[in-house]
Amino acid sequence: MANRFVLNETSYHEAGAIAEIATEVIGRGFKKAFVCSDPDLIKFGVTKKVTDVLDNTGLAYEIYSNIKPNPTIENVQSGIAAFKAAEADYIIAIGGGSSMDTAKGVGIVIANPDFADIRSLEGVTPTRNKSVPIFAVPTTAGIPADLKDIVKPEDIPFLAQSAYDDACRPGNPKETSVEDITKLYESLI
Template sequence: MVNRFILNETSYHGAGSIKEIANEAQQRGFKKAFICSDPDLVELGVSKKVLDVLEENKLAYQLYSNIKPNPTIENVQSGVAAYKEAEADYIIAIGGGSSMDTAKAIGIIINNPEFADVKSLEGVADTKNKAVPIIAVPTTAGTAAEVTINYVITDVENNRKMVCVDPHDIPVIAVVDPEMMSTMPKGLTAATGMDALTHAIEGYITAGAWELSDMFHLKAIEIIARSLRSAVKNEAQGREDMALAQYIAGMGFSNVGLGIVHSMAHPLGALYDTPHGIANAIILPAVMEYNAEATGDKYKYIAQVMGVEGTEEMSQAEYRQAAVEAVRKLAADVNIPADLSEIVKEEDIKFLAKSAYEDACRPGNPKETSVEDISELYKSLI
């Protein structure tokens, strides 16, 4: 069997690493940056940290901020037009998954104009050219979009999220600077951190997992388990550790896939605009229980790296449950809601389950599933 692994050409890590953006732009001969950043980050002055670096080095740029939390087809289309008008030659994406996903779609369409219909990018699009060079600067410790070959765009007309998978969209450079994440509020830190944990756990047990990806995912789970509570308290070491952990998780899952936690979370974002990390965090323990029988002894190692003692003396059923409870406790400790009762309407479950089953992440689930199974999982959470 042949396994493929795709990562950034270059990544920078550590406080102050955004200064390297200027060096990279100059060394690569870039002339003008198209900055993708959501309006909240612009208003809060977070994006300005990068803009200051560009201005100090006399590097030209054009700011684009028509980006919603769950970016839409319209956000991408208007971004493509704005990029062309700006006459830029590279993109800097500043933000969480929303900014980076928008940047990826814009970059792909600019260099593959035959995919101007954004809907044509869904699934595995057969693009021929690499996206416009992207420098990705995450401001949340969760999505790892700066190191993945995936992006998600919302089809508002049909109340659904389109999962796009394309090796040509991966950012050329990732700049993971924890100082860019220091202004995240507690709730967002918790939600994005649990998103990273979901990536790590789903990537670890997905059908496509193998020894190299397992190495990344287990390490990410370990760091998140010990650091997320600290990061939520806005402690510097916790922030730095989470910045690294979410990137490590991204290195893994981007190359092996995810499962039905993400399949079930995507329709919630499309229909109710539910924050992706919150949806994942609530769904994760229930799906872990559902998938347990198809995971061999992997839950034992999840439990171990999450700090559960005595796993070697536990039965398979015991260490599987211990892993689930460790995840539930972490979620509770960072104030994640326990269920979907405040989000999901029972009359929507049929639509949600069908959408989740059709989602691109579903085939990676370690256990064969059905629309009916997914429907029951939703019902168990309301």
């Protein structure tokens, strides 16, 4: 069985953990997922690993991928509109901080419409209602455990540059170059 932490909602960890999502969703009686995943994770097949679990168990979902690094107010607001249009009742966030942050913004505002401007959520804000339930599937620093199965050598320069350009990179404990990141990716495939 996979380990899990219950924080604001649920985060799954370890190999095979995504298979537990279907069990949890069915057990809670949810009807339709709003899957937040960034375009690169869709492109490289990471999101498909989660949607395959949903497909194999007949669970409905809609994918939202209008996610940018350091999501903007507009990203979250368009996500809110997409969530409503999808008639979803829970969220699956796949990826790193940007997908997670977008999902959290959508989930909080759907449950607390008074914060639709998004900006009023900055800092510590007392909301009245809990967020829409969110299942988080982190990709651990953007590097899927099975990178070799989904990334081709010709994809590495793009991935390395994207990782280097990420706004969160300067906060890493060790300074890295594009070459360092390229070597890391190459060692994983």
